[in-house]
Amino acid sequence: MLTINNINKSYAGNHALSNVSLHIPEGICYGLVGPNGAGKSTLIKIIASVIHNFDGHVQFSNNKLQIGYVPQEISLEETVTAYDNLYFFGKLYGLYGKVLNRRANQVLSEIGLENRGKDKVLTFSGGMKRRLNIGCALMHKPRLIITDEPTVGIDPQSRQYIFQMIEQLKANGCTIIYASHYMEEIEQICDEAAFMDHGQIVENGPVESLLQKYAIPAVYVKGQHGLPDDIDQYGSVTSKDNGYLITTSNPLKVMEKLIDFSRMKDCRLERLELSKPSLEEVFFALTGTQLRD
Numbered sequence: 197m198l199t200i201n202n203i204n205k206s207y208a209g210n211h212a213l214s215n216v217s218l219h220i221p222e223g224i225c226y227g228l229v230g231p232n233g234a235g236k237s238t239l240i241k242i243i244a245s246v247i248h249n250f251d252g253h254v255q256f257s258n259n260k261l262q263i264g265y266v267p268q269e270i271s272l273e274e275t276v277t278a279y280d281n282l283y284f285f286g287k288l289y290g291l292y293g294k295v296l297n298r299r300a301n302q303v304l305s306e307i308g309l310e311n312r313g314k315d316k317v318l319t320f321s322g323g324m325k326r327r328l329n330i331g332c333a334l335m336h337k338p339r340l341i342i343t344d345e346p347t348v349g350i351d352p353q354s355r356q357y358i359f360q361m362i363e364q365l366k367a368n369g370c371t372i373i374y375a376s377h378y379m380e381e382i383e384q385i386c387d388e389a390a391f392m393d394h395g396q397i398v399e400n401g402p403v404e405s406l407l408q409k410y411a412i413p414a415v416y417v418k419g420q421h422g423l424p425d426d427i428d429q430y431g432s433v434t435s436k437d438n439g440y441l442i443t444t445s446n447p448l449k450v451m452e453k454l455i456d457f458s459r460m461k462d463c464r465l466e467r468l469e470l471s472k473p474s475l476e477e478v479f480f481a482l483t484g485t486q487l488r489d
């Protein structure tokens with residue numbers, strides 16, 4: 197779908213992107229993750245042709261590819277209705293007449309605002325505005341949708357609705373680029389992801405592979421007894437919430453040992469859980485925990 201080669205971009209001599217290269221396959225949701233100032237928005241604006249003065253190449257598999265860009269800031273005219281906003285963006289994308297009217301109503305329904313089309317945007321909640329912001333970028337049925345932090349400041353219901361919209365777009369064959377700070381979002385909806393830091397890609401690939409490569413599983417145990425003497429040969433042990441967290445590359449063996457131990461001591465385990473490695477661990481492993489502001 198899209199190949200990015202050696203992109204460099206500076207603002208007044210400060211490097212925002214350094215030698216960024218990526219390949220984004222067709223039909224997937226591709227996550228861009230990174231701390232504040234990592235360069236996600238700059239990269240997205242370059243792909244969306246909002247920024248033109250940069251070094252390097254962005255190559256699309258199809259030169260006539262239609263792109264829908266959802267900016268980080270809500271870009272709506274709040275004094276007019278939701279329908280009018282969609283109508284305006286549809287016109288910008290070259291739609292007119294009955295087709296434009298039909299598409300605006302269709303998009304209102306896709307973004308869950310079919311009953312609010314005639315209301316002014318200034319009466320909308322944050323979630324409704326975010327959904328409308330996305331809707332405006334969908335008017336011309338783009339094949340590539342680029343979204344920059346589309347869930348900032350919204351409630352879990354709107355967030356879930358946006359995820360379902362993304363799933364539906366993907367099911368329709370669209371490709372989505374999704375920038376976010378929220379690891380759990382990337383983990384939930386993205387097939388592949390690139391981690392950015394200080395204007396560079398520090399790692400990229402399928403989300404599952406990244407988890408396997410960087411995140412170590414752990415076993416959490418809480419019970420009446422201590423731990424087997426030799427447990428630390430299987431991993432590192434830390435105290436957590438009146439129990440123990442054992443970080444280990446062999447979680448099944450550790451669980452087996454803990455169960456045997458509790459039987460031997462004849463005491464009840466309160467909790468024994470395998471804690472799934474998270475993308476947040478991968479994020480901190482790759483970018484560190486130091487503040488960026």
Ligand SMILES: Nc1ncnc2c1ncn2[C@@H]1O[C@H](COP(=O)(O)OP(=O)(O)OP(=O)(O)O)[C@@H](O)[C@H]1O
Nearest residue numbers: 207208211212230231232233234235236237238239
């Ligand atoms: N218009 C601009 N003028 C000057 N510097 C800019 C401009 N836009 C971005 N930068 C700088 O470029 C770097 C990358 O910023 P960018 O907004 O692309 O990062 P980001 O990963 O999207 O951050 P955030 O998550 O905070 O939105 C930062 O150091 C930022 O201060």
